[in-house]
Each structure stands twice: as C-alpha cells, then as structure tokens.
Amino acid sequence: MNPTSIELIAAVLFALAVIHTFSTKFFEHLAHSQPRHAGIWHLLGEVEVVFGFWAMILILFIFAASGKMEAITYLESRDFTEPMFVFVIMVIAGTRPILDCAAATVQRTAAVLPVHTGMAMYFLLLAFIPLLGSFITEPAAMTLAALMLRDTLFSKEISTRLKYATIGVLFVNVSIGGTLTPFAAPPVLMVAAKWNWDIGFMMITFGWKAALAVAINALAVTWLFRHELGHVGQREDTAAAKTPLAVVLIHLAFLTLVVLFAHHPVAFMGIFLFFLGFTTAYHHYQSPLILREALLVAFFLAGLVVLGGQQQWWLQPLLMDMDDTAVYFGATALTAITDNAALTYLGSLVEGLSEEFKIALVAGAVTGGGLTVIANAPNPAGFAILKNKFDEQSIHPLGLLIAALPPTLVTVIAFRVL
Numbered sequence: 001m002n003p004t005s006i007e008l009i010a011a012v013l014f015a016l017a018v019i020h021t022f023s024t025k026f027f028e029h030l031a032h033s034q035p036r037h038a039g040i041w042h043l044l045g046e047v048e049v050v051f052g053f054w055a056m057i058l059i060l061f062i063f064a065a066s067g068k069m070e071a072i073t074y075l076e077s078r079d080f081t082e083p084m085f086v087f088v089i090m091v092i093a094g095t096r097p098i099l100d101c102a103a104a105t106v107q108r109t110a111a112v113l114p115v116h117t118g119m120a121m122y123f124l125l126l127a128f129i130p131l132l133g134s135f136i137t138e139p140a141a142m143t144l145a146a147l148m149l150r151d152t153l154f155s156k157e158i159s160t161r162l163k164y165a166t167i168g169v170l171f172v173n174v175s176i177g178g179t180l181t182p183f184a185a186p187p188v189l190m191v192a193a194k195w196n197w198d199i200g201f202m203m204i205t206f207g208w209k210a211a212l213a214v215a216i217n218a219l220a221v222t223w224l225f226r227h228e229l230g231h232v233g234q235r236e237d238t239a240a241a242k243t244p245l246a247v248v249l250i251h252l253a254f255l256t257l258v259v260l261f262a263h264h265p266v267a268f269m270g271i272f273l274f275f276l277g278f279t280t281a282y283h284h285y286q287s288p289l290i291l292r293e294a295l296l297v298a299f300f301l302a303g304l305v306v307l308g309g310q311q312q313w314w315l316q317p318l319l320m321d322m323d324d325t326a327v328y329f330g331a332t333a334l335t336a337i338t339d340n341a342a343l344t345y346l347g348s349l350v351e352g353l354s355e356e357f358k359i360a361l362v363a364g365a366v367t368g369g370g371l372t373v374i375a376n377a378p379n380p381a382g383f384a385i386l387k388n389k390f391d392e393q394s395i396h397p398l399g400l401l402i403a404a405l406p407p408t409l410v411t412v413i414a415f416r417v418l
Contacts, residue, residue: 003314020044096285146381167386
C-alpha cells in the first residue's frame with residue numbers, strides 16, 4: 001500500500017523528532033550563548049516537549065491540507081489513555097507518604113543485608129523497585145526509583161559515569177521488570193488481552209528471565225561503583241513530620257484504585273480528583289505534588305501517540321517480513337526510535353502470528369526499552385525527575401544509549417539464550 005502525503009509528512013516529522021531528541025544539548029548550549037532568545041531555546045531543549053512540538057506541526061499540516069474536521073477527526077481517533085494514566089500515576093506515586101513507605105521498606109531491607117548499607121540500598125533501588133513495577137505499574141516504579149535516587153545518591157557529589165550508569169540500568173530494568181504480570185508494562189498491556197496472556201504465562205515465559213537479568217544488572221553496576229556508593233543514605237528531608245499510617249494506607253488505596261482502572265480514564269481521572277482533594281485537606285503531610293513534571297511527561301507521550309499513529313505504513317511491513325529471531329532483534333532496534341508499546345500494538349493488529357513470533361516481538365520490545373528516552377513510556381518520567389542532577393540540567397541521549405547497552409546485552413542473553 002502506497003503511503004498518503006500525510007503519512008509521508010508524518011514519517012519525516014517523526015524522523016525530525018527523533019533527531020531533535022538527540023540534539024537537546026545543542027539547544028541548551030544556544031540558550032546559554034544567546035540569552036536574548038533563551039526562552040525558546042530552553043523550550044526546544046526540553047526532551048519532554050519534543051514530540052508534542054512536532055505533533056503540533058503535523059496537526060497544523062493536516063489542518064492546512066485537509067481542513068479543520070480532518071485534523072479534529074484524527075486527534076479524536078487517537079487513544080490518549082496511556083499519557084493520562086502516566087500523568088496520574090506519577091503524581092500519586094511521587095507523593096511523600098508513598099515515597100516514605102517505599103524508602104522505609106528499602107532501608108529496612110538494606111539494613112539486614114550483609115553488605116554496606118549504601119551498596120544495599122543502591123542495589124534494591126535498581127532491582128527491587130523495578131520488579132515491584134510488575135504490580136504497581138512501570139510508571140509508578142520509575143517515579144519511585146527516580147525520586148528516591150534523586151534524594152539520596154544524586155543529591156551528593158558523584159561522578160558523571162555513575163550517574164549515566166545508574167540511569168542506563170534503571171531504564172533497562174524498569175522496562176523488563178514489569179513483565180512478571182500482564183498489566184504493568186505498556187508493551188505487554190497492548191497485547192495481553194488479545195493474545196490471552198495471563199499472569200502464569202507471563203511468569204513462565206518472561207518473568208523469571210527478566211528477574212534474573214534485573215538482578216544481574218543491578219549487582220554488576222553496584223559492584224562496579226562500590227567505592228562511590230558510601231554516599232547513599234537517608235534522605236535529607238528527615239526533619240519532615242512523620243506521616244501517620246492511616247495517611248499512607250489511604251495513598252496506597254488511591255494508587256491501587258488507579259492501577260485497577262488503568263484502562264478507564266473516566267474512572268481513574270475521577271479517582272485522581274478525589275485524591276487531589278485529600279492531599280489539599282491533609283497538606284501538612286504532603287510535599288509539593290510533581291504536577292509540572294507529570295504534565296510534561298504526559299505531553300511527551302501524547303505527542304508520541306499523535307505522531308506514531310501515522311507510522312504504521314512502514315513499521316508493520318518491516319516487522320512482518322521477519323522470522324522470530326529477526327523480529328526480536330528488529331524490535332529491540334526499532335524500540336530505540338519509537339515507543340515499544342506502539343510496536344507491540346502494531347503486531348497485535350496482524351492475524352495468524354505464531355506464538356514464537358508474538359513472544360519474540362514483546363521480548364524485543366521490552367529489551368530495547370532502556371536505550372532512549374522515547375523507547376518506553378515510563379522513561380520520560382525518570383528523565384524529568386533526574387535531569388536537573390546532570391550537567392546543564394540535561395541528560396545526553398547518546399550518554400544514555402551507551403550506558404544502557406551493557407544491561408541491554410544481559411537482557412538479550414536472558415531472553416534468547418536461557
């Protein structure tokens with residue numbers, strides 16, 4: 001099938017958006033060297049703005065070429081449930097009661113492990129929290145791990161190598177750590193119902209392999225930087241009032257309800273409004289909600305949904321011409337330049353696929369989920385939370401790619417050799 005002019009333009013804009021994500025450092029440099037226009041350069045230097053910006057260009061083109069109704073019809077045909085869900089889950093998971101609960105669990109566990117507490121905490125943040133993502137969802141796990149890293153390790157003077165190694169392992173481990181269940185990882189969520197993948201199937205086919213890879217990745221980076229990890233300890237805001245157990249349980253209940261209604265934006269947005277009311281009523285147990293960070297991430301994902309909806313014409317034939325081995329490595333590579341949930345969704349549209357092909361497609365999609373910020377839906381959340389701790393308040397995409405390659409290789413071995 002020949003692509004339409006809109007599909008061709010959308011493919012070009014998608015390519016420009018990918019190049020833009022790798023060029024944000026350049027715009028940050030322009031903001032410093034040309035202060036007169038620093039505002040626009042800072043805006044274009046925000047990775048979270050990139051896909052929303054180019055999606056806006058696409059909608060303007062559709063409006064100019066086909067009229068207002070065509071542009072509105074296309075927008076209304078897109079499913080924005082995932083961006084909305086990530087926004088809500090980020091805000092709730094990033095609240096002080098949830099963070100205090102997670103931090104207390106990690107600290108108590110680290111205290112009983114027979115190694116230095118700093119090393120034990122670091123290992124748990126990169127292993128336990130990503131695997132917890134299989135039950136509280138990957139965006140929630142990413143938010144928790146990133147905020148806890150920001151308030152412990154990243155609040156100290158540490159090397160740039162350790163910072164990049166940490167986010168490389170974190171992004172990869174969150175991507176694969178959500179595959180123990182069929183509802184937590186976006187690329188699994190897209191296909192689980194249609195392909196009848198239940199929790200038993202996920203545990204046997206993906207779960208134990210993912211858990212092993214997560215543990216090896218976390219252990220390797222902990223050992224490699226063991227001399228720097230004495231900096232990890234209590235969060236610096238220990239003077240804050242102790243959160244009552246009832247408040248923590250209510251927050252956990254809100255988090256659980258949002259996860260249960262993850263497919264129903266009308267329901268989880270209503271729950272979120274009640275949650276905002278509760279946090280206002282008991283504001284003395286709260287830190288400022290991360291609304292700005294969550295909105296930027298949602299904007300990023302919404303832009304990806306708008307642009308990604310016009311890429312099927314070249315992505316689907318590319319995937320369908322491969323055998324199960326080729327599709328695994330093809331999906332891993334393609335995930336670096338597009339959202340992994342979009343890849344599996346396109347695969348779910350094709351009838352008559354073998355079980356080996358389906359497994360290879362999903363395994364490849366989650367394997368490559370840490371290579372770039374756009375590869376996996378939770379990545380922009382971690383990026384938004386941690387980027388201020390890097391030079392020029394920006395994480396270089398090439399640095400992330402290089403840092404994510406070793407843990408990605410471990411994941412390849414786990415999924416293709418074991």
